[in-house]
Amino acid sequence: VFTLVCSVSCFSEHGDPNRTGMKSFWCCLLALLVFASLSDASFVPRRTIPASKLDAAPYASWAHAHQVWLSSGQANQTTEIQLVKDYLAHDIPVGGVDIDSQWSTADNNFVFDTKKYPDPQGMVSFFHSQNIRVVLWATSFLNTDAPTFGYAKSKGYLLNGGKTIKWWHGEGGLIDYSNPDAANWWHQQLDLVLDIGVDGFKADGSDANIYEYVVAYGHKGIISHREYADYYYRDFWYYPKSKNPNALLWARPCDSYGSPVCLQFAPHDVMHSGWVGDQKGNWDGIKAALFNMIHSAWQNFASYGSDIGGYLNGDNSQMGRTKDLFIRWAQMGAFTPHMENGGNGEHRPWMFDSGNSTQIADIYRNFVHIHQELIPYFLSAGTAALANKTSVMIPSAPKTDVLSLSTYDYKLWHDIFVSPVTNGNYTSQKVVFPKGDNWIDWWNPSKVYQGGSTVNYPVSTLESFPVFQRQGSILPINVTREYTGHGSQFSDDTLTLLISGIDLKRQSAQTVIRGEFPDGISQEISYEYVPSSGTLRLVATAHTRKVLVLLRSIKECGSLSVHNNVYESPILSVGEVGSGSSLHTPHMSELLAVSEVSLGMQAKLRRAQEGFWFDSDRSELWLRPGASDYGV
Numbered sequence: 001v002f003t004l005v006c007s008v009s010c011f012s013e014h015g016d017p018n019r020t021g022m023k024s025f026w027c028c029l030l031a032l033l034v035f036a037s038l039s040d041a042s043f044v045p046r047r048t049i050p051a052s053k054l055d056a057a058p059y060a061s062w063a064h065a066h067q068v069w070l071s072s073g074q075a076n077q078t079t080e081i082q083l084v085k086d087y088l089a090h091d092i093p094v095g096g097v098d099i100d101s102q103w104s105t106a107d108n109n110f111v112f113d114t115k116k117y118p119d120p121q122g123m124v125s126f127f128h129s130q131n132i133r134v135v136l137w138a139t140s141f142l143n144t145d146a147p148t149f150g151y152a153k154s155k156g157y158l159l160n161g162g163k164t165i166k167w168w169h170g171e172g173g174l175i176d177y178s179n180p181d182a183a184n185w186w187h188q189q190l191d192l193v194l195d196i197g198v199d200g201f202k203a204d205g206s207d208a209n210i211y212e213y214v215v216a217y218g219h220k221g222i223i224s225h226r227e228y229a230d231y232y233y234r235d236f237w238y239y240p241k242s243k244n245p246n247a248l249l250w251a252r253p254c255d256s257y258g259s260p261v262c263l264q265f266a267p268h269d270v271m272h273s274g275w276v277g278d279q280k281g282n283w284d285g286i287k288a289a290l291f292n293m294i295h296s297a298w299q300n301f302a303s304y305g306s307d308i309g310g311y312l313n314g315d316n317s318q319m320g321r322t323k324d325l326f327i328r329w330a331q332m333g334a335f336t337p338h339m340e341n342g343g344n345g346e347h348r349p350w351m352f353d354s355g356n357s358t359q360i361a362d363i364y365r366n367f368v369h370i371h372q373e374l375i376p377y378f379l380s381a382g383t384a385a386l387a388n389k390t391s392v393m394i395p396s397a398p399k400t401d402v403l404s405l406s407t408y409d410y411k412l413w414h415d416i417f418v419s420p421v422t423n424g425n426y427t428s429q430k431v432v433f434p435k436g437d438n439w440i441d442w443w444n445p446s447k448v449y450q451g452g453s454t455v456n457y458p459v460s461t462l463e464s465f466p467v468f469q470r471q472g473s474i475l476p477i478n479v480t481r482e483y484t485g486h487g488s489q490f491s492d493d494t495l496t497l498l499i500s501g502i503d504l505k506r507q508s509a510q511t512v513i514r515g516e517f518p519d520g521i522s523q524e525i526s527y528e529y530v531p532s533s534g535t536l537r538l539v540a541t542a543h544t545r546k547v548l549v550l551l552r553s554i555k556e557c558g559s560l561s562v563h564n565n566v567y568e569s570p571i572l573s574v575g576e577v578g579s580g581s582s583l584h585t586p587h588m589s590e591l592l593a594v595s596e597v598s599l600g601m602q603a604k605l606r607r608a609q610e611g612f613w614f615d616s617d618r619s620e621l622w623l624r625p626g627a628s629d630y631g632v
Contacts, residue, residue, distance in 0.1 A: 049631025051542040054522040056515035057383045060246040062133050063273035063303065064378035065095020066368045069342030071311075072102040072137075076116040077123050083348070084132060090350055091481070092365045093372050096133040098202050098250065098342065106146035107169050108138055110192040124197045133199040135250060139206035140232045141165075143172035148189070157182035159218045159228075165209050174210060177231035179219035187239050194243050202250035203236045205265050226264075233266040245518055248273050250340075253301035255292050260403045262295040268389065272382060273338045274304030281310030281321030281345065286329050287422050290408045293336070297391035297410070298399055303382040305338030313345045320345020323352035323360050324424045324462065331465040332420040334367035335412055337378045337392050363463055366483050373477040373484060376495065380476065380514045381413035396434065407432065415473035419466035421459050428456040431466050439468035440500040445552040446619060448501060472503030474511040474525055486550060494548040494624075495523075501553040502529050502536070538625075540632040547632060549623035554614070 068087060070079055080097060087094045105111045112120040124134050142149055144164060149172065153162035158173035165172065176182045207229040210216045216223045223231075233251050240247035251266035253274045266274065276292035279285035289306035296304055308329045313320030330349070333339045341347050349364035381392045394411040409419045409432065417439055419431045433439050435452040443464075448471055449455060457466045469475060475498040479487035487496055495513065503509070510526035525547075527538040540547055610626035625632045 049539065049541050052512075052522040052524045054512060054514070054524070056520045056522060057379045057517045058386065059272040059382070060248060060517045061375055061379045062095045062246070063248050063382070064337055064339075064371075064375045065133075066093055066371055067096035067098060067135075067338075067340040068094055068347075069098035069100055069340070071342065071344045072100040073344075075100050075103065077118060077120075081123065081126060084127065084130065086348065086350070088130065090361055090365060092349070092361075092368050094130070094132050095372075096135055096199070096248075096340075097127055098135045098340070099137060100342070101137045101169060101204075103136060107143045107172070108141055108189075109146040109148055110138075110189045112193075120193075121196045128197060133246075133248070134197070135200045135202050135248070136193060136198055137204060138201045138236070139167075139169075139204050140175045140177075141167060141169070141172040141206050141209075142175060143170045145170065146172070149173070152182070152185070155181065155185070156219070157185055159210070159216050159223070160213050163213070165212050167206065167209055174206065174216075174228070175232075176218035177228070177235055178223060182219070183235065186235070190239060191243075194240055194247075197244075199244060199246065200240055200248040200250070201236050203233055203266075205252050205255065207232050207265060208263060229265060230267045233270050237270040250275055250338075252276060253292075253296035253304050254299055256288070256295070258288060262292060262299075264299060266301075268301060269386070271301045272303055272386075274301060275338060275340060276304065276306050277311050279307065279310045280312045280314040281325060281343070282314030283325060283423060285310040285312070285314055286325065286332070286420070287405075287408065289329075290332075290420060290422070291405060293393060294395040294397060294405060294408070294410065295402075297393040297395050300390050302385040302390070303337035303378065303392050305333055305336040305340055307343045308333045308339070308341040309343065309345075309347050311343035318346070319352065322424065326352055327360055327363050327462050328421045328424075328465075330364050331367050332418070334371040335416065335418045335467055337382055337412075339368070339371045359462065367465075369481055369483045373479055373486060373496075374475070376476040376478055376513050377413070377415070379516075380512055383514045384512075385413070396432065415470045415475055417468045417470070419457065421465065427458065427460040429459050429466055431455050431457045433468070438471040438501075438503065440471050440553060442467045442469060445469075445500050448553070469498070469500045471501045472499065472506060472509050474499055474509050474527070476511060476513045476525075487548070491548055494546045495543075496548045496550055497525060497538075499527070499549065499551045504529075504531065507531065538623075538632065540628060542631040543628045546628050547625060549621075549625070551621040551623070552619065554619050554621050 068083060070083055080099065084094055084097055101107070103112060103117060105113045117123060127134050142152055142158065152158055153173065157176055157179060159176050162173045165174070175186055207225065210223070210225050210228050216228065233249065236251070237249045240249070249270055249272070251270055251274050253266060253271055253276065254262035254264050255276050255278070256262045257278060274296070276289055276296065279288045293304065293306060309321050309326045310329070314325065315321065326349070330341070333341070346352070350358070350361040352360040378392070385392045392413050394413070396407050396409040397405045408422055409417070411417050411434060417434060419429060421429060432454045433449050433451050437451045439449045439451065441447040441449070449468065458464055459466065477486060477496045477498050479491035479496045480489060482488040486498060499509070507530070508526065508528045510524070513523045513525065515522040521543055523541050523543045525538070525540045527536055529536050538549065611624050613622045614620070615622070
């Protein structure tokens with residue numbers, strides 16, 4: 001019976017009925033020897049690796065989900081719902097929708113305009129039924145046309161005795177957060193939308209208008225801009241969370257509004273899904289967004305992104321931006337912690353395609369799925385960045401480039417390197433790799449670039465985008481579809497650990513995957529490679545979720561044995577370091593194709609719960625170690 005089971009097991013792991021025979025014989029013989037050794041009196045039961053004691057992430061993971069919106073002139077209940085339905089129909093995931101300004105009867109009175117939004121509760125419920133969160137645009141202004149303005153002024157709830165300021169949405173006064181009564185009254189206004197399920201706010205930059213008072217004062221006396229900004233953004237962060245722990249805030253880190261000087265807006269502790277905004281939809285606009293993001297990194301803001309395609313129209317066309325600019329911005333946006341797309345003009349990716357072409361929609365879809373897969377990485381990096389008072393984005397440009405950047409390249413935390421395309425005329429892009437590590441091409445993992453080297457990376461097609469994984473690093477990803485080449489729907493019940501090559505100098509790596517807010521279980525994972533024995537040992541702390549290991553850039557793989565929940569495989573050769581001169585970058589459709597055979601093997605791996613598969617055509621080793629309840 002054991003021999004029969006062994007034969008079936010060997011077949012299911014190697015997956016090719018034409019390659020049984022002697023290989024199955026040796027596999028069974030090896031298994032019998034292992035069985036005999038485990039039957040010895042010295043047999044030790046599988047040891048338990050306890051769960052990690054690290055705290056869960058301090059904020060909800062949808063901060064890093066793909067989020068979309070329409071500008072105020074386009075937005076109403078019908079168009080917002082249709083926008084999301086269209087994204088989903090194109091198989092483009094959406095994690096959040098922002099309702100832009102002018103959604104209320106008066107700015108910041110928090111009463112929906114039922115002419116535009118006849119059933120706000122029904123709209124919010126629909127989005128929630130699709131697992132999509134809802135964010136409302138807001139500021140700290142109370143306009144004179146709001147029915148509550150007179151009451152707030154008479155009660156002393158506004159700065160400078162209710163003196164009004166003209167701003168971009170009319171005329172009003174700023175809420176005095178230093179007055180406890182004013183804050184409590186303001187919270188009652190927020191409750192009007194929080195109580196129907198709204199999940200947070202996009203707090204625009206009204207704090208800077210305090211400079212128009214010259215000297216601002218309130219309940220506590222004189223109030224500086226920094227004090228007021230802290231009051232404002234923290235109130236929009238902490239109060240909604242007191243009612244909905246998963247609530248989030250969109251807020252600006254640093255913005256320059258086209259000037260060479262960046263002004264700090266929100267405080268660091270609320271920067272989980274920030275954005276730099278109001279750039280034009282042209283090549284100067286994407287550079288301006290990167291300028292603001294890099295300055296935000298230098299000022300140690302944790303997680304943010306930008307308006308994909310630019311908030312403002314960049315030309316006089318009906319679209320407001322070219323398809324090349326739009327897709328290059330989307331590619332960059334996918335490799336930032338906060339991927340959001342909306343603004344004036346056209347931002348729906350499928351609308352940039354013409355005739356029977358689906359090129360732009362296809363590229364956009366692929367990059368959104370990459371971004372969605374990286375949510376565990378973003379959440380863990382964002383958590384560490386907040387704790388260490390630093391940024392997930394690590395610019396290559398030195399801080400001496402304060403007025404003009406010498407490069408827009410950056411590391412996304414420690415394990416991803418991005419070189420954004422910022423010119424529509426490039427056929428190749430100069431990429432200078434960070435020193436100290438080797439970098440593996442995201443699209444062609446057989447190619448390894450030496451740290452500190454310089455290459456001209458081909459970008460002649462819109463599908464080509466320079467992004468790289470640090471050699472040997474462990475990227476935790478959630479794979480749900482086949483678009484990215486990292487798995488398929490058969491991976492959706494696991495956490496995939498993407499390891500591209502082995503760093504033969506370090507020979508080890510480790511990572512932490514933070515548990516979901518508020519009390520999810522974190523997980524610590526590490527591996528060690530021993531060249532002398534060709535052994536890769538992977539260890540993971542206990543977790544209810546299973547893991548799937550995808551080891552890329554493996555040229556050959558020997559037999560794999562299983563000992564007490566430990567997998568050992570002689571890796572005979574890993575990717576060689578090259579200069580990049582022979583780099584071939586195929587089209588995305590070539591890279592992301594998943595054959596029926598590979599889907600079949602992944603399905604078998606899922607059904608088997610445990611096993612491995614070496615794909616010699618793609619130089620990939622897939623490991624499924626089984627249940628993780630006791631660690632791996």
